[in-house]
Amino acid sequence: MQSDHRIQRIAVIGGGTAGWIAASALARKVGRTCSIHLVESPDIPTIGVGEATIPGIIDFLKFLGVDQSDFIEHVQGTIKLGIRFNDWHHIGHRYWHPFGPFGVFIDRAPFYHVWHKARAQGLDVDLSHFNLEIAMAEQNKFIYPDNKLGIAQTLRYALHFDAGLVAKYLRAYSEHLGVVRLERNVSGVTQRADGMIDEVVFKEGDRLQADLFIDCTGFRGLLIEGTLKTGYVDWTPLIPNNRAVAIQVEGQLPRRPFTTATARPAGWQWRIPLQHRIGTGYVYSSEHATDEEAVQDLLGQLGDAKPITDPRFIKYVTGRRRLFWHKNVVALGLASGFIEPLESTSIHLVCSGMYALLDHFPDKQFDPANIEHYNRTVIDEYEKVRDFIILHYCTTERDDTEYWRRCRQIELPEDLRERIDLYKRTGRIFQRRHEVFVELSWFFVMHGMGLAPQSYDPLVDGSNWEEVKKVMAAMRRNIASQVDAAPTHDSFFPDKPRQSAPAPGWMRRSAT
Numbered sequence: 001m002q003s004d005h006r007i008q009r010i011a012v013i014g015g016g017t018a019g020w021i022a023a024s025a026l027a028r029k030v031g032r033t034c035s036i037h038l039v040e041s042p043d044i045p046t047i048g049v050g051e052a053t054i055p056g057i058i059d060f061l062k063f064l065g066v067d068q069s070d071f072i073e074h075v076q077g078t079i080k081l082g083i084r085f086n087d088w089h090h091i092g093h094r095y096w097h098p099f100g101p102f103g104v105f106i107d108r109a110p111f112y113h114v115w116h117k118a119r120a121q122g123l124d125v126d127l128s129h130f131n132l133e134i135a136m137a138e139q140n141k142f143i144y145p146d147n148k149l150g151i152a153q154t155l156r157y158a159l160h161f162d163a164g165l166v167a168k169y170l171r172a173y174s175e176h177l178g179v180v181r182l183e184r185n186v187s188g189v190t191q192r193a194d195g196m197i198d199e200v201v202f203k204e205g206d207r208l209q210a211d212l213f214i215d216c217t218g219f220r221g222l223l224i225e226g227t228l229k230t231g232y233v234d235w236t237p238l239i240p241n242n243r244a245v246a247i248q249v250e251g252q253l254p255r256r257p258f259t260t261a262t263a264r265p266a267g268w269q270w271r272i273p274l275q276h277r278i279g280t281g282y283v284y285s286s287e288h289a290t291d292e293e294a295v296q297d298l299l300g301q302l303g304d305a306k307p308i309t310d311p312r313f314i315k316y317v318t319g320r321r322r323l324f325w326h327k328n329v330v331a332l333g334l335a336s337g338f339i340e341p342l343e344s345t346s347i348h349l350v351c352s353g354m355y356a357l358l359d360h361f362p363d364k365q366f367d368p369a370n371i372e373h374y375n376r377t378v379i380d381e382y383e384k385v386r387d388f389i390i391l392h393y394c395t396t397e398r399d400d401t402e403y404w405r406r407c408r409q410i411e412l413p414e415d416l417r418e419r420i421d422l423y424k425r426t427g428r429i430f431q432r433r434h435e436v437f438v439e440l441s442w443f444f445v446m447h448g449m450g451l452a453p454q455s456y457d458p459l460v461d462g463s464n465w466e467e468v469k470k471v472m473a474a475m476r477r478n479i480a481s482q483v484d485a486a487p488t489h490d491s492f493f494p495d496k497p498r499q500s501a502p503a504p505g506w507m508r509r510s511a512t
C-alpha cells in the first residue's frame, strides 16, 4: 500500500489579522481533513492597525460564508467607496480613486477614451458624473447594491474596520470550525534532516508538531526568516517611507464612506472613519522627518478631533521576502513583506496569498515545482502593487520639501515606466496578469496625478458623436438620480455605537 502523503496537521503561528484570516480560510476549506492549531503570544501584541480594505474583502467574507451585516456590526465597520487623495499633485489639489465602473463601454472602447475626447472638446464632464462611487462619496451617501429600490446595483465598496475586533471575530469563527488556539511564546524550532520545520518549541515547556507551518508572526518573520533565513528584498529606494505613527481619535459625524490620504511634508496621513472612532496616522520617511516632527504634524492635523490613544510608532522596511513559501513554511501578512497602506493592500494580499496557497495546496512531499509556481504568482502580485504605489509618488509636481523632490527622482521599474509612457502617448492602459488593480484604478490615479494623453484614442471618432453625447447625458442623469435616492452612509449605523456587540450572528444560528 502506498503511504499517505496528505497534509494532516497545520500550525498557524501568529494571531494578528493575518493569522486569523489564514486560520479561518483553512478551517473553511481543509478543516475536515486537517487539524489546525493557531499559536499566539500572550506577550507580543499585534500591530493593531490595518483598518481599510479593498472590495476583495467582501468576496473573502462570502468565501467564509460570513453574513456581511453581522460582520460589520461586530467590527464597528463602515463603508469605503474609495480613497480621496489630498495635496498629492500639488498643495490644494484633490482627486479620487474610487472602486466601481466609469461610464460604460461604447463601441468596445473603455469609457475613459470617450471621456478624453469630451474633455478635449471642452464639455462639462466631471468624473463624478460617470462614477457612482465618487458621486455617492461626495455626498456621504451609500446603499447596498442588493437594495429593494433597485438602484446602485453596480456599486462597488470595501470596508473600514477595527483590526482588533476583526481578529476576535475570525477567532470565534475559526474556533467554531475546530481550530485550536494556543496561547504560547515560540522560543525555538526543531528541523528535520531536510531542513523542513518539524516542531515549534514553546517557552512554556511544551511543543507543537505540524506538516505545514503558516508564519504570521508579523515583521519578525519568526520561521521564514528567523529559522529559514529566506532573505528580504528591500524596496526602500523605490518607496522611501519607513516609519508610521498611529493614533485613534474620537468619532465624528458624518462618518465619511471613504478613506482620506493627505500628502504631508515627509509622507502622508491616513484617516479612516469607523463607527465608534477614527483611525489616523502618518506614514513618513525617517530621513526627512524625526519621530517628534511626525507626531507634531499628525496632532496638528487632527482639528477638533480628540485623541483617545497615545501615539504608537512603527518601524518597517518596505519590501518582500525573497520567497513567500520556503520548505514547509508559507509566510503571510507582515511576515511576508510590507508595502505601505496607501492603497490598503496588505489585508488583501493576505487573502490572495491564502487563496494561492489553497490553489497550490501541497502534500507532505512538498513538490518544488508547486512551491516555485506559488512564489512566482505571489511575487508578481506584490510587484504590481509596488508599482501602483510608486505611481502616486513619481508623478507629483510638489517640490516644496526635500522629501517630495526626492519622490520626483525615483528610478522607475521598467514595467511602470512603460505603462506611464504608453498612457501619455496613447491614453491606453492594459491590465497585467495577477494584478490587484484593474485598468480603471490605473486610469483614476494617472489622471488624478495629472498625467494626460497627447490625444484621445482615434477609434473614438468611429462612433456617432451626437449619439455618444446623448448616452453621456443619460448616464449623468442616471447617476444623479441614484445618489438622490440613496440614504446617508450614517443611516446604516447607530447614532451612538455600542461599545460591545453581542455574539456573532452565525454563532447564534445553528452550525452548518
Ligand SMILES: Cc1cc2nc3c(=O)[nH]c(=O)nc-3n(C[C@H](O)[C@H](O)[C@H](O)COP(=O)(O)OP(=O)(O)OC[C@H]3O[C@@H](n4cnc5c(N)ncnc54)[C@H](O)[C@@H]3O)c2cc1C
Pocket (backbone or CB within 6 Å): 013, 014, 015, 016, 017, 018, 019, 039, 040, 041, 042, 043, 044, 045, 046, 047, 048, 049, 050, 051, 052, 053, 163, 184, 185, 186, 187, 216, 217, 218, 219, 220, 222, 244, 245, 246, 281, 314, 316, 332, 333, 334, 335, 341, 344, 345, 346, 347, 348
Ligand atoms: C502603519 C500601518 C498601517 C496599515 N494600514 C493598513 C490598512 O489600512 N489596510 C491594510 O490592508 N493593511 C494595513 N496595514 C497592514 C496590516 O496591519 C497587516 O497586514 C495586518 O495587520 C496583518 O498583521 P500580521 O497579522 O501579519 O502581524 P501582527 O499583527 O504583528 O501579528 C503578529 C502575531 O504574531 C504573534 N507572535 C509574534 N512572535 C511570536 C512568538 N515568538 N510566539 C508566538 N506568537 C508570536 C503575535 O503575538 C501576534 O499575534 C498597515 C500596516 C501598518 C504598519
